[in-house]
Amino acid sequence: MKLYIAEKPSLARAIADALPKPHRKADGCIYVGNGDVVSWCIGHLLTQVDPEAYDPEYKKWKFEHLPIIPENWKLKSTPRTSKQLSILKKLIKQADNLVHVGDPDREGQLLVDEVIHFSGVKGNKLKQVERCLVSDLTTNAVKRSLQQLRSNQEFIALSTSALARTRADWLYGLNLTRVYTLQAQKSGYQGVISVGRVQTPLLGLVARRDKEIEVFVSKPFYEVEAHLTTLKPENVAAFTAKWKPSEACEKYQDHEGRVLVKKLAENVAQRISQQHAVVKSFTAKNKKQVAPLPYNLSALQIDAAKRFSYTALEVLDICQALYEKYKLITYPRSDSRYLPKNHLSQAGSVTRAIANNQPALKKAVSNADISLQSRAWNDKKVDAHHAIIPTDKHQSLTSLDTASQNIYALIARQYLCQFYADYHYGECVAEIEINNGLFISKAKAKISDGWKVLFDKQEKDSYLPALSKGQKLFCDKGEVIEKNTQPPAYFTDATLLAAMSNIARYVKDGELKAVLKETDGLGTEATRAGIIELLFKRLFLQRTGKLIKATETGRKLIESLPEMLTLPDMTAQWEMELNAISQKEQSYQGFVVPLQNQLKSIIEKAIADGPRALANLPSSGNVFKKTYRKKSTKKGTFKKKGS
Template structure:
């Protein structure tokens, strides 16, 4: 008997159907010499620190770092029954071969190997590696099974990442949680992601909006009107030019025309699909992943968790057949099938073998045309995006003549640009998708007005008349409009996904930046979960499409060092994990490096901490009586108790009004120096953030705090 282990019940059901294992058992299918079961995602997980030693139940600085000598794993909560089924099947005497059919990637490999090892299985196993759930793809995959050992290094890289995340997450969460006396969830990917959002909000809060002026020369030549503009920064300059140029003719100083060819963008990987779905449909990254995964399991699209936007050379013929097939889909725009020139579609444009690793780009399957509008709304709209992306990515370029006109009025230069479309190409097919989505989603009036305004602007751009250098335009009307510079926009899931994907481009280390080109914060498969996690754990909140940081986000960003909250750590990890996968390094070397990093960072902070004989951290010296200050649940107090009475309350009204959490490092500085320099204080009266010095004043009965603004 051959035992097939899939990742999810739905995938197992499809494999069982294709391989003739039609009899349903308790947690598995059987038939035709096959047993097919599943893992329900992660069946096995790392244990928490208290499973290594009961003393770790309480978070104490003195116990850090926590580094397991031998790693322990356990069955995840709620899935013991399914694990028992898989264990029973693996141990059956008539099972002589196991087939790993979990998702074809690093995480899927880890899911299977952890179960295999937890069972203590030593039976020979092979690997099914497919990118589509179509019947033909499954059959072809089983006909070309690979030796499980070929993926040993992929598993080693995955396990190394799991263990390293545990070391960093457990130790740093406890370290900074103990320091702030609050539960803080620190993660290698989620903390830098939170930092991105905090930094963007700080840029918005500190943005100094300034006015500028757009001067518009409305020109008329032979009955045709067009606009040329000039930007100036000062109102006086704007008024001067208006007065100087009013009623004066314009002279054409140059007019250039150049043909422009715009190629369609590449196919979707998961991140670009999530970004576009957020922008066009308002879906979260997780909603998009869920919908695409469902479409994959329904055999309507290929494997979604991919980071490639290209196909391989051997897919040219099959992709052309898919194009022909989806053009027959009755749910496409009525114009699409009529206007699409299949003979002009270039399959070669979709191909780049060097940019395909584990999986190719997301495309519809040949079965996609059979889908209907009875699909759940999100799935149907995502399927439309994927189909139209294939149609446009292979299609004719969009071409136009770009016109640039320079005018001079009394020595002042004005500029006009426009375009004349000569070949609409892929943008015509793209417009069919836009119309379909508009029909499916009721637009609010503001969107309609914005769309109409944009169309009017584009229409005006296209009607610049043919003019010659030196030509005089007599009919000119001048006006000026004040505008203001705008702050950066808050992150949406679309723009945050882009920032996560391109985080490595901000690295200062040029060599490291080159080596990790293509890596980002998280992977296409995990970014949606990371965004959902930082929202669920209270670091970020959604307001419409915007993602905004909470006070908890500011706390963690201020608490952790730069290396933990930047992309550097992930960059170094991805570099080393890739080396493990390629056999250029070992998991042992990698984990030893992580252990050293964690130990040194924890040690550095502990050097600045002093403990009494009972292991309690001494925060500082009491300014009244000289005894030790300790941290309590609600306050920082003197060990002298009522006899001294010195207390700093964590929920002090002063800090609440400034929206500034009072942290342990701040209290230490107050006790040492009597003052701190604070950033990002909030003024409710002015509704803005600012920086200032805060002084601690002890009256002998109460502890007060006062602001001081340094002179510039």
């Protein structure tokens, strides 16, 4: 008997639908026509035990216990999951062969692996476990996945990466929450100081941005525009060029190169007025812009926030329903924006489904050229899962709510972009000398829409007359344009997600910054929405319209903690190393041992510093008591003391 172990009941039902009939439903499983069985997890059936399971003394929080580092890690079932775990253990024992059908990501890999190992599977039976990667729950897609089984041994590194993250989060969150809570209580604070390796730096990003805005003082800066005309009587044309200050002006500029001294700008404007000018160089090039890649989860959440003001969690929930309930899109928790080349053969059926499901995109489908192969089709950049795209299922969307229709349309349009030509445009750049000063004029104009025809917003064309090197011009006048520096913008859902995805911009360490530009951001695709939501639940963040700001409690917490815990550097380093583990470029021990040593140093410093740094926290501790032990599901929210 072959046992298929799915991550959740909806996936199990989709697998059973692709297997021989008749089917017989039993308690916690489905028997299929050829004698095989499909069963399922309910997210994580197992969870880390509490510290007191290692030593009853740990139930009471004391400095002398820290850091708590288990020698032999233990897992346990929960009352909610114990029955299904027992069913699975019995079926695993009876089965001759096992097929792992967790979600195609590191968390999905781990949660089924945990059950297999917890059930005592060893030797050849363990080596012969097969892996089925399902990204599309339509029956035809599942059948294709079942015909392409791989050895589960290929995914050991992915599972190890998830295991390292789970244990590291337990070590970090539990130990630091205890040490800083104990210190705060010495100062009279009655609540729990919840510290997480992702949530705390994210809160730090928002709190620091809020403070930057509060202390920001706007300053005027000045630009100079030259109003120019050509001298050819048969073809007189007027245009403007912008002054490019020389190195001699650097002392009058800020770090962004803006001129801060009005008299300097006025002097330049005066010197160029009613003066002859000459074209030093003129380039006119035809350029192209390739289509944007299909979505991963973060990119979809960012676009949905910009276009519809949806929160990250709203988008994730909608996507889960479109994937599991309606089977209209592929696996949504993907961090990939690429597609396997063999998926090209399904382009016709997928585009026909889009035309059927979304009438507004019928014309876009009819104009698509499915013989085109964009950069998205790249096997080297696809492993366990691929970009989020529509499935080939035909279904009217009228029964779906507006938000679900909007998200489906975004995903469909992004997919259709792959079958449109590049956007072509012309770009001209002129360098002009006026009385020894350099001025630049640029223009850009569309040649052909290409994929941009699918989007409402079109760029406005600008033009320059045809110029040539050495051509004489005349500057009618120089104009000083006064502007004011602007404070950074408050975070929104879109910009906060973008910050998490591109965390290198906020990392202080130069070497780490350079490395992180090519690696993961803060948190993962599957967890970012949950991290943001957690900070709202703990009343560390608040919304003002579309703006996201830190609450007074959140700001005070960041001010009270050591800076290193509130910066993204360390957790971004973690994500980089966890990714390296999944790519077999780093070992579990190589990640965990240095982490344990660092944890000891942080705790020693926290104890040595005393409670002074935490003395000014607002007394709203019961907020943390309520949320600190809140249980959660696998993805989208956090497990107790994790994050």
